[in-house]
Amino acid sequence: MIELFSANTPNGWKISIMLEEIGYEYKVTKVDLGKDEQFKPEFKKISPFGKIPVIVDHEKNKSVFESGAILMYLADKSGKLYNQKDRMVINQWLMAQMGTVGPMIGQHHQFHHYNPGKSEFGEERYFKITKRIYGELDARLKESKFLAGTDYTIADIATWPWLARHEWHDIGLKNYQNLSRWYLDIAGREAVVKGYAFMDKEAKIPKL
Secondary structure (H helix, E strand, O other): OEEEEEOOOHHHHHHHHHHHHHOOOEEEEEOOHHHOHHHOHHHHOOOOOOOOOEEEEOOOOEEEEOHHHHHHHHHHHHOOOOOHHHHHHHHHHHHHHHHHHHHHHHHHHHHHHHOOOOOHHHHHHHHHHHHHHHHHHHHHHHHOOEOOEOOOOHHHHHHHHHHOOHHHHOOOHHHOHHHHHHHHHHHOOHHHHHHHOOOOOOOOOOOO
16 A cells, blocks of 8 residues: 555656556545645654655655655656666656746736746746746647657656646646647546546646
8 A cells, every 4th residue: 555645736647647556545635735734743753854745655664755755766666657667767757848848827826926026037037937848848749659668657747736626727738739739648548537636536637
């Protein structure tokens, strides 16, 4: 049994989608970020930086923090979505999500969605960066069906949830043909639909 400590965020969706894709039984333990539950001493024992998500693999009595590391762990454990022949390419796109896509779009959320009007510099900076990321992903997906090649992998699972917040970005996902195709292809997967709604069974994936 995998226990997923999480919240209803893009990083949380990565792991619920992965667990649905590999067909593992899992239990969700909600971490209320609004009440700072992620900073409680008992949670920081399994997540040193006080971040979600975290999993506990009760079969092996092991916890894993950081969403990218969790995806790699579950992929290795299940033998799925992380094929050996493309592993170096998968790793590069996974790290690009962890180091660029998530952090930069996350800052765009902070300035543009949660705190508009507080910093013109911040709003303009992260809007431009997010728009650039859209373009860079679109360019990659013009030449490749999925981010790491012909196969759907953990690199796509890591990246897709951040585009699932495209309504917050005010950039216009539908203006990016290749990125839109990829987004909709993944949005139609049964495991993605279930994983997206892991905390709210009524949740619907945003359309273009």
